[in-house]
Structures are given as structure tokens and as C-alpha cells.
Amino acid sequence: xxxxxxxxxxxxxxxxxxxxxxxxxxxxxxxxxxxxxxxxxxxxxxxxxxxxxxxxxxxxxxxxxxxxxxxxxxxxxxxxxxxxxxxxxxxxxxxxxxxxxxxxxxxxxxxxxxxxxxxxxxxxxxxxxxxxxxxxxxxxxxxxxxxxxxxxxxxxxxxxxxxxxxxxxxxxxxxxxxxxxxxxxxxxxxxxxxxxxxxxxxxxxxxxxxxxxxxxxxxxxxxxxxxxxxxxxxxxxxxxxxxxxxxxxxxxxxxxxxxxxxxxxxxxxxxxxxxxxxxxxxxxx
Numbered sequence: 001x002x003x004x005x006x007x008x009x010x011x012x013x014x015x016x017x018x019x020x021x022x023x024x025x026x027x028x029x030x031x032x033x034x035x036x037x038x039x040x041x042x043x044x045x046x047x048x049x050x051x052x053x054x055x056x057x058x059x060x061x062x063x064x065x066x067x068x069x070x071x072x073x074x075x076x077x078x079x080x081x082x083x084x085x086x087x088x089x090x091x092x093x094x095x096x097x098x099x100x101x102x103x104x105x106x107x108x109x110x111x112x113x114x115x116x117x118x119x120x121x122x123x124x125x126x127x128x129x130x131x132x133x134x135x136x137x138x139x140x141x142x143x144x145x146x147x148x149x150x151x152x153x154x155x156x157x158x159x160x161x162x163x164x165x166x167x168x169x170x171x172x173x174x175x176x177x178x179x180x181x182x183x184x185x186x187x188x189x190x191x192x193x194x195x196x197x198x199x200x201x202x203x204x205x206x207x208x209x210x211x212x213x214x215x216x217x218x219x220x221x222x223x224x225x226x227x228x229x230x231x232x233x234x235x236x237x238x239x240x241x242x243x244x245x246x247x248x249x250x251x252x253x254x255x256x257x258x259x260x261x262x263x264x265x266x267x268x269x270x271x272x273x274x275x276x277x278x279x280x281x282x283x284x285x
């Protein structure tokens with residue numbers, strides 16, 4: 001089936017098989033835009049650009065995607081603010097389809113989906129990292145509702161995730177020449193009755209997932225020692241990467257911890273709300 005035939009079938013299913021007995025490629029542009037704004041997103045992105053130069057022109061228009069977002073009641077913060085002074089060559093369909101900006105790109109940020117998307121390494125014999133629901137024997141987080149968290153044991157455990165910006169529709173040109181700010185963060189705490197330690201490392205990576213040359217522009221480390229009966233508040237480890245070198249394509253987060261008293265069970269550090277965000281702030285190269 002041709003792209004236009006596939007989309008016409010989708011539109012016919014959406015509206016009414018009796019009404020849609022005409023060639024949608026013959027519609028006036030204004031009406032065609034309204035029809036296409038109601039085609040399901042996957043179909044539109046997969047097939048719409050291939051139909052004709054006219055359709056391609058519609059689907060590359062900034063106004064089309066903003067109007068579609070409004071029609072669907074979507075959060076418009078996925079698009080750059082009007083106050084943005086830098087003329088960045090965005091493709092608005094990618095901004096809307098992938099939502100790469102202004103949201104947490106880590107879906108399983110606190111273990112609410114188990115260990116999905118994370119690589120877990122437990123070093124040495126221990127009871128291993130696990131997910132707590134809810135967090136046990138610690139203070140509540142006053143800033144964010146924390147129903148789940150990762151928790152460590154009496155030997156070092158670490159979890160790693162890599163976010164690929166190009167898989168999220170961010171072009172090499174934007175990463176190399178406009179350098180959107182990359183904000184990484186995670187919250188950590190511990191049980192009140194046992195001392196613990198926590199570390200967060202974040203590296204910027206190239207297209208082969210190799211670490212960029214080590215500097216404050218490409219790597220950050222945060223470490224926290226938490227004492228027994230003290231240091232009970234949830235604390236946010238956070239860093240914003242700016243003015244990084246050309247070639248950055250991904251970011252890697254590694255968070256790790258253990259208890260400091262070698263107690264059997266899960267008395268180690270707790271971690272939740274891991275986050276990677278691209279921001280509409282830029283440093284032109």
C-alpha cells in the first residue's frame with residue numbers, strides 16, 4: 001500500500017467510512033492541515049512525509065505542530081519559548097514526536113519499573129541493590145513525592161544508564177554548534193539507623209559511547225557520606241553541562257552506594273528521581 005493510501009485508510013477509520021470517499025490529496029491546504037492534525041502521530045510521522053512535496057511542506061511547518069499540540073492539549077514546553085534569542089534550526093515535528101527538551105528523559109527514574117533501562121552491577125558478596133516501595137526508615141522527601149527508591153546493601157552496588165540524544169531526534173548540528181544545556185540530577189538519602197555513602201558520576205559520551213576527554217565540561221562527580229542518626233534529609237545531586245566540546249552525543253549516569261557499617265540487609269544509601277534534561281538554553285560554538 002502506498003503512503004497516501006495507508007494514511008487515507010487511517011483517516012477513513014478516524015472519521016467515517018461514508019464521509020471519506022474522496023482523495024484527500026485534492027483538499028485545499030487549509031483543510032488538509034486540519035485533517036492531518038487529527039491523524040494519529042505514529043502514522044503521520046512514519047508515512048506522511050513520503051506522500052508529496054505539499055504534505056512534506058505542511059509537516060515541516062512550525063505552526064502545524066504547535067497547533068496540533070494545542071489540539072491535543074499537550075504541554076507546549078516541548079517547544080522553545082518565544083523569548084529564545086538564539087536561532088536554532090529545530091525540526092518541530094521531532095520536538096513534538098520525541099519530546100527531547102524540558103522533560104526527564106529517564107522514564108524509570110526511581111525503580112517504579114524495577115531495573116528496566118538500568119545496568120546493575122553488585123560488587124562483592126552482598127544482598128545486592130533492590131527497589132523499595134515505599135522507602136524504609138528514612139525521612140520523607142519534602143520536595144518530591146518519593147514512592148519508590150533504589151537501595152543498596154553492605155557492598156558497593158551501582159546502576160548505569162545511557163541517554164542517546166540523537167535517538168531522541170536531536171541533530172549533530174544542534175549538539176555541536178548550539179550546545180543545549182544538559183542538566184543531570186538525582187536525590188539521595190539513607191536509613192536513620194545506619195551510616196551510608198552515595199556517589200553520582202555523569203559523563204558526556206561520543207557516538208561510540210566512549211567518554212569525552214575528562215574535564216569539568218564533560219565529567220562531574222558528587223559524593224555524600226551520611227552519618228548514623230544524622231544527615232537524614234534527602235539531598236539533590238545536580239549539575240548542568242554547558243560549553244562542552246564538539247562530538248557529544250550521549251550522557252551516562254552512574255549512581256552507586258553502600259552502607260558504612262557492613263550490616264546484612266539493605267541498610268545502604270537510597271536514590272530516587274534520577275533525571276537527565278535538555279534545556280532551551282544554548283552556548284553557540
